[in-house]
Amino acid sequence: MRTENLSIAVEIQSTLGEGSIWDDQRKCLYWVDIYQGILHRLDSKNGKHDSIEVGGFLGSVVPSASEEVILLNNRSFVGLDWEKKSFHTLGEVEKDLEGNRFNDGKCDPAGRYWAGTMPQAEDGPFGGLYCLHPDLSIEKKLDNISISNGLVWTTDKKTMYYIDTPTKEVWAFDFDNSTGSITNKRVAVTISESEGFPDGMTIDNENKLWIAHWGGYQVARWDPETGEKLFSVKMPVSQVTSCAFGGEKLDQLYITCARKGLSNEALSKEPLAGSLFVYDTKGKYKGVPANRFKRVS
Ligand code: CA
Numbered sequence: 001m002r003t004e005n006l007s008i009a010v011e012i013q014s015t016l017g018e019g020s021i022w023d024d025q026r027k028c029l030y031w032v033d034i035y036q037g038i039l040h041r042l043d044s045k046n047g048k049h050d051s052i053e054v055g056g057f058l059g060s061v062v063p064s065a066s067e068e069v070i071l072l073n074n075r076s077f078v079g080l081d082w083e084k085k086s087f088h089t090l091g092e093v094e095k096d097l098e099g100n101r102f103n104d105g106k107c108d109p110a111g112r113y114w115a116g117t118m119p120q121a122e123d124g125p126f127g128g129l130y131c132l133h134p135d136l137s138i139e140k141k142l143d144n145i146s147i148s149n150g151l152v153w154t155t156d157k158k159t160m161y162y163i164d165t166p167t168k169e170v171w172a173f174d175f176d177n178s179t180g181s182i183t184n185k186r187v188a189v190t191i192s193e194s195e196g197f198p199d200g201m202t203i204d205n206e207n208k209l210w211i212a213h214w215g216g217y218q219v220a221r222w223d224p225e226t227g228e229k230l231f232s233v234k235m236p237v238s239q240v241t242s243c244a245f246g247g248e249k250l251d252q253l254y255i256t257c258a259r260k261g262l263s264n265e266a267l268s269k270e271p272l273a274g275s276l277f278v279y280d281t282k283g284k285y286k287g288v289p290a291n292r293f294k295r296v297s
Pocket of ligand 1: 018019103104149150199200241242
């Protein structure tokens, strides 16, 4: 292993492992394989890994205030009762854009589910960023998005950070938690050419950003106030896709990665590509509880 305190949490060969998120009530980690359409769960209470084959493209997953988890499946928001294995659609976007699919998504502090789309062909800025409100109405927030990815909110609920991967930037917005409006877009972080592309993202209790670097062999901690890189977890895999703090003390950083885009030769050098990793920060860094979807209807 390249980095001290980095280990394998679950050894699997996900095509596009993504969307790691910790449920602090059920004490489990969820993540998805977007291409295989599989929802994964690692239960920290018993160490058990199980999964559900949902099918289609599975963009991300969030816990909710009820028993359900909410998924992004193709271009729909879908509720899932894991124990009953029952699904129901909550809403759909871009009905006329069959080449698009949902990619990453996350809930804001008020319990709205923000989720962005991308053209599956990755051929231009034909996606958007949407918000599923607690009353299940859907609002389009941004247009001209290429590959919608990481989303986080600061602990004071006043700033939202967002990644459209090909820009190699992290954008900051002023955020109004009472209405969900975003204004005053500016660039918080720019990723240099040699460090890969910004993909999934989480935030720690000091409001620093932890960004998965696709093609960059690392998860890095960035200061969005100064744009500086502060720390890096070097990975033995190139296509690093998402990260989430979990564990009883929220000091374990779970990291997903992918096999997508790698030749057989490259894969022979990255036999662990697709697995779920965990970096033990030894209490040095701590996350914040993930926001849950709060349906009101
Ligand atoms: Ca992603």
